[in-house]
Amino acid sequence: MSQKDSTVELLTGKGRLGKKSKIPARLDLLQSVTGLFLAIFITFHILFESSILFGKEAMYKLTKMFEGEPFIEGGEPLIITALAFVIFSMFIFHAFLAMRKFPDSYKEYQRYRAHSKLLKHDDTNLWFIQITTGFVMFFLGSIHLYMMMTEPGKIGPYASSDRIYSDWMWPMYLLLLIAVVLHSWVGIYRLIIKWGWFDGKDPRKNRKRSKLAIKTLIVIYLLLGLASLAVYMKIGYDHQDDYGSRYISESHT
Numbered sequence: 001m002s003q004k005d006s007t008v009e010l011l012t013g014k015g016r017l018g019k020k021s022k023i024p025a026r027l028d029l030l031q032s033v034t035g036l037f038l039a040i041f042i043t044f045h046i047l048f049e050s051s052i053l054f055g056k057e058a059m060y061k062l063t064k065m066f067e068g069e070p071f072i073e074g075g076e077p078l079i080i081t082a083l084a085f086v087i088f089s090m091f092i093f094h095a096f097l098a099m100r101k102f103p104d105s106y107k108e109y110q111r112y113r114a115h116s117k118l119l120k121h122d123d124t125n126l127w128f129i130q131i132t133t134g135f136v137m138f139f140l141g142s143i144h145l146y147m148m149m150t151e152p153g154k155i156g157p158y159a160s161s162d163r164i165y166s167d168w169m170w171p172m173y174l175l176l177l178i179a180v181v182l183h184s185w186v187g188i189y190r191l192i193i194k195w196g197w198f199d200g201k202d203p204r205k206n207r208k209r210s211k212l213a214i215k216t217l218i219v220i221y222l223l224l225g226l227a228s229l230a231v232y233m234k235i236g237y238d239h240q241d242d243y244g245s246r247y248i249s250e251s252h253t
């Protein structure tokens with residue numbers, strides 16, 4: 001197949017002789033799989049971040065565990081760089097696949113707005129949430145992941161709190177938190193509907209149930225993330241005069 005043929009196939013969904021191409025369906029499946037993986041990663045990430053709610057020592061211990069301390073003495077921050085690199089690659093790939101679904105022009109966007117107002121259609125509204133939060137995440141998520149990749153040793157109860165409070169990263173984290181929680185759970189809801197995961201004998205009723213569960217999870221995760229962010233802010237505020245000094249574990253004192 002020539003390059004021109006494959007480009008036409010990618011854009012129109014039709015191959016030579018007008019036969020329907022399998023490429024769009026495959027790209028769709030890839031988008032679902034990478035999205036599901038990233039959403040699962042984020043649900044665990046926010047839980048791990050909330051270890052700060054149990055105190056500085058709890059967050060410190062968890063950070064060291066991710067640096068492989070049980071196997072490597074003192075831990076190895078390069079493990080975090082590698083992990084962040086894998087997540088970053090998947091994140092960019094997922095965003096690249098999603099770009100196919102962005103409105104092409106302002107006109108198209110206006111048509112979409114008129115359409116969704118007219119129909120009050122849930123699906124188009126969810127699609128709009130995904131596009132806008134995805135756009136926000138593309139920038140803010142990239143900043144965050146780049147920092148995690150390049151400064152993996154600067155993670156911990158004081159290092160993270162100094163970054164959030166004294167380095168003024170909290171507005172970025174606040175926006176990123178809202179975007180990522182909405183994007184992940186709305187994404188999971190769309191997968192549930194698309195693949196009919198919990199349809200059972202009464203799909204209508206079960207879809208309503210799924211929607212309620214997703215809304216509840218969005219609220220829980222937002223509250224959890226906000227509570228963690230508030231605690232990092234408080235620690236950062238109290239620690240501002242000692243900015244840059246690192247936390248020393250209770251087991252080392």
Ligand code: HEM
Pocket residue numbers: 042045046049050080083084085087091137141144145148154155156159160161163164173176177178180224225226228229
């Ligand atoms: C392996 C990759 C990642 C690592 C190692 C990591 C690590 C961290 C760390 C240590 C913090 C605490 C603040 C700080 O130290 O600056 C944090 C917060 C946060 N991260 Fe990540 N992160 C990763 C991937 C992501 C991704 C892909 C997203 C979303 C696109 C994300 C969204 C957030 C948010 C929203 C917060 C604030 C959490 C809260 O308010 O509770 N992270 N991350």
